Amino acid sequence: MSNQFVGIPDPREQNASLARWLYQLLTSKPRAIFTEQIPVGEDVSLLSANYHAEFYPQIPNFALALMKQDPTATTRYAPLFFHLIGCPTCHRAYLETYDALSTALAADARSVTTSLHTPFPASFATTSPKLLVFLCQLLIGEARSVLRQAHRERGDADAWARSLLQQAMQMSRYIMQATLRQRALRDLVEVASLYTASSSTTEAPPEQGMLSYASLVGTGSGTRGRRVRRAEMISPTNEPVSIDLQAGPLEGAITQEGDLLILSLVDLDVSLREKSLLISIPLGTLLEPIRWLGGNPYAIRSAGPVESDGTLTTPLGRTELHLSNPEERNLLETLFKKLDVRPTES
Numbered sequence: 001m002s003n004q005f006v007g008i009p010d011p012r013e014q015n016a017s018l019a020r021w022l023y024q025l026l027t028s029k030p031r032a033i034f035t036e037q038i039p040v041g042e043d044v045s046l047l048s049a050n051y052h053a054e055f056y057p058q059i060p061n062f063a064l065a066l067m068k069q070d071p072t073a074t075t076r077y078a079p080l081f082f083h084l085i086g087c088p089t090c091h092r093a094y095l096e097t098y099d100a101l102s103t104a105l106a107a108d109a110r111s112v113t114t115s116l117h118t119p120f121p122a123s124f125a126t127t128s129p130k131l132l133v134f135l136c137q138l139l140i141g142e143a144r145s146v147l148r149q150a151h152r153e154r155g156d157a158d159a160w161a162r163s164l165l166q167q168a169m170q171m172s173r174y175i176m177q178a179t180l181r182q183r184a185l186r187d188l189v190e191v192a193s194l195y196t197a198s199s200s201t202t203e204a205p206p207e208q209g210m211l212s213y214a215s216l217v218g219t220g221s222g223t224r225g226r227r228v229r230r231a232e233m234i235s236p237t238n239e240p241v242s243i244d245l246q247a248g249p250l251e252g253a254i255t256q257e258g259d260l261l262i263l264s265l266v267d268l269d270v271s272l273r274e275k276s277l278l279i280s281i282p283l284g285t286l287l288e289p290i291r292w293l294g295g296n297p298y299a300i301r302s303a304g305p306v307e308s309d310g311t312l313t314t315p316l317g318r319t320e321l322h323l324s325n326p327e328e329r330n331l332l333e334t335l336f337k338k339l340d341v342r343p344t345e346s
Helices: 011-027 056-067 078-086 088-107 122-126 129-153 158-172 178-184 188-199 228-234 326-335
Strands: 211-215 243-247 250-257 260-265 277-280 290-292 312-319 339-343
Touching (some): 056 078, 056 088, 078 088, 088 129, 129 158, 129 178, 129 188, 158 178, 158 188, 211 250, 243 326, 277 312
Antiparallel strands (some): 211 243, 243 250, 250 260, 260 312, 277 339, 290 312
8 A cells, every 4th residue: 555644755665775775785796806816825804803603604605695696695694694784804704705606616617515514526626726725714714713602602613613624624635736735724733623622521631752743745755865764664665655744853654555544753762662652643533534543543552662763653544545646645644734642651
């Protein structure tokens, strides 16, 4: 029924202009951020203290709906829609995510990712490495934020954070440039430690006598031109692909025999010789295709004691992933970004 009172504006018409302006604000094409211009190496929006974890998970789906010109997008995502207008941090995250998804979808229109919370397709192998760096940082940053918020609110975000970290690891396998892969995963161990601390029901083991090894990204030739004895001990004569490890001046390697992953260490301190070691892999629970020796990646007991010459060779677990496959090797290399060893108590 039409308005019968002269001079009183129709409330529907009064709000129409505001609605059109709000819609245009978010549906107009965001500022161009070409793949090469994505701020690789800079903190993304999610790392800000003003980040709102309750809204961010909806941003990828909302951006995708707008790209598809879905007329119901602003209705289905109304709370997020209005939040983005008033929150510069989340609005920037929306713009960055929109650009990233737009570039990724354009790279392979046959395989569409509808959310940052679903597995990424193998077609990301053809996506710009810089874009993948950005997306990995985005996922790891979000995992940090949801864990911190859960800690403040005494909630449980472990499953969510674990999924985000797993996706970052899986996506990073397609980054073949070692320096970019390092940058993409620079905070992975730190955030994974937050996840481990929040999900652990037991006290952390004592760190007395602990050695922390890190994988040397982009090496893995099996020999690094160093002392011949080390190269010969760590790698057989046919020089299989390995993951090189280092803890200060100490060296080691992960090699593979069939489906068995084997850890080799050299020059261990005299105090560790003739003793068995307990091996901990902080990222071990994030990669499910590994069947760890003993079932617990945080407490793998060496198959034998350290030899009198300071060497140790011990199996870690079995996997269908192969070091000879570049993408799978990248994934395993990420898994061993940190490896701790310490003497057993008995």
